[in-house]
Amino acid sequence: MAITIVDVAKKAGVSPSTVSRVLSNHPRISPATAAKVREVLKELGYHPNIMAKSLVSKTTNTIGLILPRPAEELFQNLFFSEVIRGIVTQSARTGYDLMMTTGTTEREELEAVTRLVKGRRVDGVILLYSRQSDPLISFMLEHGFPFVLIGRSEEFPDILSVDNDNVQAAYDATRHLIAQGHKRIGFVSGPPNLIVSGDRMKGYLQALKDAGIEARPEWIVEGDFLQESGYRAMSFFMCLPERPTAIVVIDDVVAFGVLRGLTELGYKVPDDLSLVGFNNISLSELSTPPISSIDIGIYQIGYTASQTLIRAVKGEAMPQKRVIIPHRLIVRESSLVQVKN
Amino acid sequence: MAITIVDVAKKAGVSPSTVSRVLSNHPRISPATAAKVREVLKELGYHPNIMAKSLVSKTTNTIGLILPRPAEELFQNLFFSEVIRGIVTQSARTGYDLMMTTGTTEREELEAVTRLVKGRRVDGVILLYSRQSDPLISFMLEHGFPFVLIGRSEEFPDILSVDNDNVQAAYDATRHLIAQGHKRIGFVSGPPNLIVSGDRMKGYLQALKDAGIEARPEWIVEGDFLQESGYRAMSFFMCLPERPTAIVVIDDVVAFGVLRGLTELGYKVPDDLSLVGFNNISLSELSTPPISSIDIGIYQIGYTASQTLIRAVKGEAMPQKRVIIPHRLIVRESSLVQVKN
């Protein structure tokens, strides 16, 4: 059915090996033969069978992307579209294909990854976001399989990873609110098993401490990365006898929920409550009011992760194991009010 | 390095073919041998090399997803996360792997697809969203390669496709505004080369016509699927000597831009201008005010597309070529005002 190297060889009157060598620009091929073969290649519309190629070369020109479980929820958040966008773009640009996988349960997840890794389906994988003591990391290390982690691992600080400095980011966000005159600052956190939650919490607490402000446990609530948790957090905060005047919110999507909750309760942002979020998703700019946010460079993280992985599988030298993408604070209306104490 | 069928065969004291047959549950294998082999399989931690498997079986257990160009922009819109979520979930559930590809230029795009299709890398592909006279469709048909289209093709109505009824959806949206008493209704459209734009425009015009309302060309503006275009549309609409009292907006993300534009100009939604969008992205519910939207069942579209494709590559019977996912109108505050004429 399909055109193989043998078909081309026959038609060009050479051996299959010669065709193969023309294809891979082997130095010891005469210009005349090369030209001839190339002509037939064009004429017949030859395309290499990647399976056969991979079988012998043991490389697939493909990288795998392991989505954290449950992927369902994940996609609600723009963070992932954005990071995937970075990965897709970079890998396409380098001529690598991208394979995505996920699983609903822990078992399914590990199974899918095993299929990819042990089935020699991909040359390396990107692990998207790390949990505390992620079993996948151990799995990869155990098998000596190339991978880069998006995020940070506390147990294995020496693996290839791309991340931002979440502690500093949260510190900056909190610091900004303090600079606006706020002294009563709350925090809407994420799931505690995600490292990002812990890191941002740490930065928040440190900023308070450095400013000589005592943290109030009742002003810290745990949520997830969905809007509802922001919404819920507000019903809680605003019923407190003593309320914060500003909050740091773990994610812009959650901040959207916060905004909606406040509006429904009849409060105004930033006058009644200032807020700053994370990730600077595109909608933050156009919400009412626009949300101040820490721009994490999510796209850049995905792009860099892909780049790092591809370099690694090609065996290129790694300047550094751990890349930190810089963040920056984007101040918008939601935190633009000076508090008089 | 890796464990092959031959290693297992040796250790179990049988031939490689026997191992292969155990693996594929061949009927003529004695229970005793099967048990023995399976034991060794476990013990050695065997995993099939998918490349070798594919090479002989000519099937890859992988489907491809072709993202429309330019993928960069695309991902800004939640539509795609959502549809990809549906595809990933379904394919993972069926044990299929998913391969994503894209290209920056037309040439790159076709190249990537060719690599997938002619390189026998995937068993079939999903074409995400169709343009007018999409060259990829012709390409697939020409090569007799299994594919399903998300969207609609005017030239090839007989191919496998999953879509919603965009004409009817826009009709319903417009009808809803008319039912609220509006007679002056505008439309913010999408890029004219996308079929979805044309379809929604058609439904909008038809609804007006059926209600005996004349369409006003100056109340129809063309945008893209990004927020800015909604924002821009407002600066235009609101400066008109005669303004619409309601608008249909091609996408919720664009509606966000509209909302922001109106707020900045000092107008209130829905009092000064009512609006209804499409796609019912998760943030629509929590914006201020919440946006009325046509829920297209995007996740369902992705899920069904994957399901259809996998059935097709397995050679299962297709009940129908063209699947239409039903939509429904979600009425929220942004269109909840009765107009007195």
Place this chain on the structure above:
DNA sequence: ACAGCTTGTGCAAACGTTTGAACAAAAGCC
């Protein structure tokens, strides 16, 4: 007890590549 089935297993070819080794022809050297 023998022909004919059935059952379980092994052999070997095939899938489409790559690549080291072999080799013939041409070229370079003194």
Place this chain on the structure above:
DNA sequence: GGCTTTTGTTCAAACGTTTGCACAAGCTGT
């Protein structure tokens, strides 16, 4: 002009599977 080196090409093995065919052994039924 013989010897070595270079250049261009082919041969054949290998990658890890699957699968048609052959075949031996164990059953049937007469």
